[in-house]
Amino acid sequence: LPRILAISNQKGGVGKTTTAINLAASLAAAELPTLLVDCDPQGNASSGLGAAAAPGEPTLYQLLSGEAELAQVLRPTALEGLEVVAGSRDLVGLNLELLGAEQREERLRQALAQAPERLRFIVLDCPPALDLLTLNALVAAHAVIIPMQCEYFALEGLSQLLATIQAVQARWNPTLEIAGVVFNQFDERTHLSRQVANDLRAHFGAQIFRTTVPRNVRLAEAPSFGQPVLLYDVRSKGSEAFLQLAREVIERELAQ
Amino acid sequence: LPRILAISNQKGGVGKTTTAINLAASLAAAELPTLLVDCDPQGNASSGLGAAAAPGEPTLYQLLSGEAELAQVLRPTALEGLEVVAGSRDLVGLNLELLGAEQREERLRQALAQAPERLRFIVLDCPPALDLLTLNALVAAHAVIIPMQCEYFALEGLSQLLATIQAVQARWNPTLEIAGVVFNQFDERTHLSRQVANDLRAHFGAQIFRTTVPRNVRLAEAPSFGQPVLLYDVRSKGSEAFLQLAREVIERELAQ
Ligand SMILES: Nc1ncnc2c1ncn2[C@@H]1O[C@H](COP(=O)(O)OP(=O)(O)OP(=O)(O)O)[C@@H](O)[C@H]1O
Ligand SMILES: Nc1ncnc2c1ncn2[C@@H]1O[C@H](COP(=O)(O)OP(=O)(O)OP(=O)(O)O)[C@@H](O)[C@H]1O
Ligand SMILES: [Mg+2]
Ligand SMILES: [Mg+2]
Secondary structure, eight states, X not given: OOEEEEEOOSSTTSSXXXXXXXXXXXXXXXXXXXXXXXXXXTOHHHHTTXXXXXXXXXXXHHHXXXXXXXXXXXXXXXXXTEEEEOOOGGGGGHHHHXXXXXXXXXXXXXXXXXXXXXXXXXEEEOOSSSSHHHHHHHHHOSEEEEEEOSSHHHHHHHHXXXXXXXXXXXXXXXXXXEEEEEEBSOOTTSXXXXXXXXXXXXXXXXXXXXXXXXXXXXXXXXXXXXXXXXXXXTTSHHHHHHHHHHHHHHHHHTTO | OXXXXXXXXXXXXXXXXXXXXXXXXXXXXXXXXXXXXXXOTTOHHHHTTTOOOOTTOOOHHHHHHTSSOHHHHOEEOSSTTEEEEOOOTTHHHHHHHTTTSTTGGGHHHHHHTTOOTTOSEEEEEOOXXXXXXXXXXXXXXXXXXXXXXXXXXXXXXXXXXXHHHHHHHHHXXXXXXXEEEEEBSOOTTSHHHHHXXXXXXXXXXXXXXXXXXXXXXXXXXXXXXXXXXXXXXXTSHHHHHHHHHHHHHHHHHTTO
């Protein structure tokens, strides 16, 4: 059965989608077939891979509302071994539509139970909120990867995220682990970055990935071409960082 | 009556809170008494001003749920002329709690109608979502300021934001205007920034503020001291940019 990783942090703009796209692509490039599920109504992970849903095409919305099966919403991408389930605007309504429904937090876990045998990883890109979509991802996941910017507001939000993870462990998913924290747009020249990184290392210790992702404009350019950075510019620092992160994730996760 | 400005963009991390705090502070420094309302459950605007609510203290949640009046939730800050209504974690529940309630989108507008005579501006910091909290802010506002990062995902989300603004104008707030788009963390050295900026100028024309906010580490450091940047380092490029933006906002808004 595939290992399911949620990429989550309710703080906006810390690099959840950039991490989800490029980690998933790097896992696929390591010949571990991977599915990326876009759980964000913004649909950035889908469009960043050139896989935004056409009007009328079934997406994650139809999967969670029960109108479609997983096989109907899986889409190939430009990268061999990487598939995607697109997100869409109408996911916004799901928070309200599923309000009274049974097991509304477990819809994604149930849908992913039908995952094809060929998949080794499933990566879930979460929205910048601790809402029903993020809850579904945390209930479905075996482990959570937390992208972090080493800045004050991101540090401040961490306790809320950890409290939510604990609530999910207690109520729905006791084996949910924290796979690790990955520093994104890390700039070791600034005192702020170094200070926040030290605070995080003191708190998380070995749960912090050795790999840090530097600020690299290639990472911001790649999605406008609908490509993961390893297809857009494999020699870039951004691409190297995510191939390195994938090696670390494989080491930690497949050892389970 | 005070001019009410919503700072909104559902894309995460584009600089909503940084703009809300520093624009509000710069307006107050120009001797225009200003209230900053933190509509985000993350509570970054409150803590960034050293005004996070103590446990048990009434916040925006109590104001919107009807348990407190505006006068009870107004708090002073370290800057003369700047007051704040703190956000808090329990705002997350409001989306569900107000589900069946009458005029749930107009709660903030009704609450701000009690604003004290001394106020010239009210600035609303929005969460990274098109949810009930953002809706309340857009219904209450006279105008919207849209902070933008000149990157692909931020550009992509703009059409959803504009569609939401149009829906609010049609249904609840016909006089809502777009005060302008402000480029944040603008890096004119990269081709991506220049390309996205050109796209935006072609689309928005004069609605784009002349002031652009450069990436400036002082802006990221100031909130960890609970201060707006003009108190933390008034000579910094970040502080200069927001004093400049405040002058432009005063020109545009007070001419109304
Ligand atoms: N290491 C990096 N170097 C350069 N640009 C980056 C890097 N990481 C992310 N970005 C850019 O920063 C912006 C924010 O990143 P991204 O959208 O991945 O964050 P997010 O956490 O998914 O945001 P949201 O909270 O809106 O979902 C994007 O424009 C992205 O292209
Ligand atoms: N011009 C700038 N220069 C340097 N750092 C900045 C600048 N603007 C914002 N930041 C930093 O970038 C991060 C994101 O900004 P901010 O939190 O204000 O965005 P936001 O849109 O309010 O995020 P959210 O979507 O989570 O509400 C913060 O750590 C902030 O300190
Ligand atoms: Mg994202
Ligand atoms: Mg914010």
